[in-house]
Each structure stands twice: as structure tokens, then as C-alpha cells.
Amino acid sequence: MKKIIAGLALLSASSVAMADAPGGPNCGWGNMLFEGQSGLGAHIIASITNGTSGNNTFGMTTGTNGCSTSGTLTYGGKSMVSSIMGEFSEDVAAGEGDAMDTVAVIYGVEKQDRATFAKVMHENFAVIFPNEDVTADEMIASIEEVMKADKTLAKYIA
């Protein structure tokens, strides 16, 4: 299991290359909740030939793209969690879902602890998402605070 997680954390690096960087020129994690889809026209055109214009086409990234790498997650892990922020907020509100499981996997939470992860996240909705203007960076910091405070989940926050 551990190796899957580490692999995934690396894999995730790819997501930022294609993602917009709404939070500023340096880092992609300033995105807020409920960000709409900007550039839909470009999206439609691009998907006609199923094209890409990113230069990272194989899921491999080096460097940190100007983002801070403090905390538990790698650059790739953070960019991935921030990419599914909207889906994750829904799952935290509801208490379960694919995005909830995915974030648990990114944090390396073992199968037997995922129900706890879901429960703890659900109970701390107001901490992780204090308002609609919360950024992905703030959300990630809160997820880690909440995990650290839980005796089962603390071990995943090194």
C-alpha cells in the first residue's frame, strides 16, 4: 500500500501543468472554492482533436513551480488535492465519496483508517472550509491540522 501512495504522490505532479493558476503567477493553490471553468471555449476547441498544449505530457514533473513545499505532501500531492477541492468539499459535507477516498489515499491513509478519515473530515467541515473564500492552500493546512489532532490519523502527518 505504501508504495502505491508514494507513487501516486509523484504521479500527481502532472496535474498542475494543465491546471489554471487562479491564485497568482507563482503558484496554483490560491484557487478558491466554487471556481468556475474559465476558458471553456478553448476547452471545447482543444477537445475536438483531443489535444493538449501542455509541455508536461507524461505525468512527470520536476521542480516546484514556485509553490511552497512545506507540509506533509509533495508538490505533486498538493497540486492534486487542490485540483479536486470542489469535489472534496462536497464529500466532506456529505461524509463520504470518491474525492474523500482519493484525498485519503494521497495522504497515505491505509484502508482500515479511511472510515476514520472520512468521519473526522466530516466532523470538521467548518474547520476545513470556514467560508466560501477559503483557498486550496488554507484547506490543505487545515486538513493537516485536523489529522494531527486525531490519534488515528496523526501518524500520517510526519
Next chain:
Amino acid sequence: MFNFIHLSLQRVLNCLPGIALLLPATAFASNDIELRDSLINKAEDDVLWEKIEWMNLLHYNKENDGYLSQVDDVRFFYASDGSDNPRSELLETIKNLFIEKDDHNQQTQCRFVARTRWLVDQLDIDTRTLPVVRCDEYLEWRQLVQADSVTMVFPAYHLNSPSSMFGHTLLRLDNSEDARTDWLSYAVNFGADIDNSDNSLIYAYRGLAGGYPGIFIAEPYFKKIQEYNRIEHRDIWEYKLNLTAEETERLIQHLWELKTINFDYYFFDENCSYRLLELIEVARPEVELTDEFILTAIPVDTVRAIEHAQLIESVSYRPARATELQFILEGLSKQQRDIVLQLSEDIKTLDSDSFLRLSQKQQKTTVDLAYRYLRYLNTETSRDPATAKRSYQLLQKLNSYPVDIDISETLPTPLPPEKGHNSKRTTLGLGQRLTNNYAELGFKMSFHDLEDNKDGFLQGAQINIGSIKIRAEDNVGLRLYQLDFVDIFSLTPKSSFFDPLSWKIYTGFERQFTSNKDQLVYHLSGGAGGTWEIIKNHQFYALAIGRLEINKQLKNLIEPAIGFNTGFLSHFKHTTAHLQFSGEQFEDDVYRLRVQYIQNFAISTNHSIKLSAKHQWQDKDTDFSDINLNYQYYF
């Protein structure tokens, strides 16, 4: 951490028994010319380059008397004539196995992992005789792709997303140890590598004509879920393939060889679907999937090809967010639907009597749906502070209900697209027009009429490309009756929640009786309007139409007209009935009005009988009818 890396290297090594990735130095000189030459001789004796595996790995196709690789990139070949000479490429690859490079990642063993492995197996190469290398880049990447099985993914069509017209396919590399990680699986995609500076017209032209190189792209699957399920409202079909771990390994190794390698990309044939089939052929050389895709690789036919080759282990359905929303809304009472709508517009609805009277479970469902609906509306718009606030408040409210109030709904799985009727169609019919009896022969390249058997297709979505009808008439003889290039008719019902546009675009040659002369005319017609569902499976539509016609009997060379197109479409289990009224008024005083009734009876998936009756009125000319009965076969 160190331990973990060590373990996984071990694992990769186990998967590549024949390759020296990290072996201790040996006593052999790595450029052992004698050994190299004996391997070359053996390869020559066995005519190794004619084997199907080599053809697949280098993407050679038979071309005239020789071969030509589909890869358009010198970095993919060692021999200068490698792109059209399988023999010299194979011999040159063997020579390169023994050439040491400063950067190990550029060594043949690291750069062309699948090729190397195949040669090692075929020629019985003792890997200790090859240069000792550390394939860091490959191992790092292999570490990311924690996969041992492959799933083919088919996002179904959605007419109001023009790019999805023919669907699209991709491969997902899965880890069977932990199914919950499929959001994080690698999705492999073949697509055009687009130059951002092009405007969309150049883009469209270059995309279709092959002006962009095609490359393989790998990204986490959740990106695709977001793209298809959420933004484009397309259901996704997932076909788990029965490739073994070894076959999967071969596919992944070959994928590495194709990293940043350019192919010529053509929208219509050598497109995403075609290339994915080639990858599967590399994984399992015994199957032949690409031969029948000479002209068009329609993605659903790709699925049929893998089904025919018995590659499918299981099928699963991932409905679009909008599909779920619509399904759950349809199950509610009108009253509860109204509350959902109100709540999505005004958060104070939470305090209203009508909301508070609902049961806890109904309340939770209502809040969830109002939230989903708000997000649905926000799909294509930029962030609006008021909407964001209301969305957040709905999530807060949703969070306040106990988790054990289960509001999840399982959607019934519709018939998968590959189980629908086949893409091409031929028809044979008899009829009468303008008092002439006739026999009619028809052929259609693709794909689906409104009246065709709807199982496996999107209801109310007509997409036809390339259709021809030839008639043998009494007193006239054999002649072309109709030649359509494009005929798209999209009817998506409106409701209090959804407000889609219905539209039509239609162009080609057809026979028109104008000023007492019956002749072929060319037309371009298009229009827009709305569709309303009277009861489920029964729709009414009305569109305003514009038309340009090239008809010698009319005043202008290109004669414009305005018109309308309206009708009723009723789907029953085995039959579809369509009553249509339409008409146009030309700038020249000519007008036409017609009523048409079509009923199609499905005998089985690929056979049907179609009855069509039309009556047309027009000034200056007498009115006339066209009635026919056709047998239709889809293949």
C-alpha cells in the same frame, strides 16, 4: 522510504526478468563485437523483423510493396531508413544495445524497454553481456504507474458538446490492489499536440488534415472525470480488459518508448481510438484490431473491436453529474422539485414552511440537489460571489444532517453504446413519388437517425455523415435521389431546470420538384429552437430554419429561404414514430410546405423496417406525395 524504493525496484526487476537494469559489472566487455555479430546473424536467419511483434512495436503498416512506420519522429529509429525498413532498424537496434552512452537514460535498454525485452527473448541474449545501466528515468516513471491492469474508457456522446460527436476513447492503467484509487490511475490519451498560437480556424483545419503531430498523454484519471462527467455532461463507460499482468507490463514499457514521440494525427482515421488499439496489439500480439479501421475509427467501433477480440472482462457505467441530477429530480414530486429550484435561488427557503414540512431525508435530498443544480449552472460561468456563498451555505446545511441518512441513488445502467445498432447502414426499399414507382437503394457511412432503434444511443440525437440514396424509377431509369454530407439534428428537452438549445445542421444534394422540373439541388440548412417532453419518451419540438439552395429553377444562383421545422417524436419499446411539419419561403416567391410521417419498426438490433409517407405543397406546382417502405440493415 529508502526501503520502499528498494522494494519497488525489486518489483520492477521482477517484472523484467530479461533486462539488466541494475546488475553488477561483469567480466564481459560490453562492446563485444563477436557476440553482437552472432546475434545479428541469428536475427537474419530467423528473419526476425517480419514478426508481428516487431511490426507492432515499431508501428509499421504495409504500404504498397514495403512497410512504413506511422511514427513521424527520427528519435524513434536508430537506422536512418528505420521508418520504412524494418530489417535495418532491427539490426541497428541490436548494434545499439552494445553501445555505451554517458547518460544511461539514453541507452537502448532504458529508452526502448519493450523493444529490448523482445529482442532479449527472441535472441536468447544473456543480459549480463549487455552494458550495465541504471534506467533512473524509466524506473521513476514506472514507479508512478502502479498498474497491473488496463481499462478502456469511452466517454459517450453528448450532442450539445460538439466535440463529443463521435465519442472518444482512452486507456486507464489501474492498480487492482486498491480499487478506490481509480481517480488517481493514469489515463492514457492520444491527441494532437497543439500550437497555442493558432486561431481556431487554422486549428480546425490543421486538426482534421493532420497538421499537428499526435502524441500520447498521461494524466490522472480525475482530470478526465472532471472534463467529461462534470464539464461536458457525458456519461463514461469503462471496459476492464482481461490483459494479464505481463501483457499490461508490455503495454506500459511500450508506452514509455512513445514518450514525446510524434505521430501524424488525423481526426478521422488515425485518431485517438486507432492508436489505443495499436497499444493493445503490442500488449497482446495475437489479436488483430486495427485492420478494419482503414477509413474511419469511430470510437464506439473501437469498443466493438475489443469486444469482438474477447478482451472485455467487465463493463461499468459512470453517469455524468447532470445525468444523476436529472434522474434524481425525475423521481421527486412536482412540489419537492419546486422547493429544490427555490432553494437554489434563495437560501431563505431553508426556513420556509414547505421545506420544514419535509422529512429529514427529503430535506437532505433537497439540499443536496439544490447544491448540485447550482454547481451545474456554474459549470460554464466564472465565479460569482453570491452563487459561491449560496453554494457554501448549502454545503454547510448538508453537513448538518447525519451521515447515516442515506440519500444516494443508484442509476439504472442503460444499454452500453456498443450494444446498439452498428454504425453503417444499407437500405432497400420500394415506393412511389410523383406517380412514379421506384426501387431505392441506400447506404450510410454513419451513424444514427432519430427514428433508428434508440437502445445504446442518446435519445433525440441524430448524427449522419455520408449518406446516399439511388432510385430506379418508372419512365426515368436509375438516378441519384439524395446525397447528404452532414445531417445533425439535436433534440434535448427543456424543463424547469434545464434549458438546452435544440439545433439542426444539414447539407447535401437532394431532388426537388420546382416549376415543373424535377432536379438535383444543393442545399445548406440549419436552425435552432426548443424541445419539450410531453411525457417521458414523447417529445414536441419547434425550430426556426434558414436555408440556402442552389437550384436553377429559382431566381438567384444561391437562393435564400426562411422556414420552420416542427414535429412530434414518440419512442416506444420496439418502434419510433415521427410526425413532422416543415416549410420554407424563398426570396423568389416559391414556397414549400410538407408533412411527413416516419415509423421505424425494430426487428432486432441491426434490422428494421421503416415506413415513410410525405406530402408536399408548393405554389406554381401541383402538390405531390412520396411514400416508401424500406428494409434497413446496420453493419
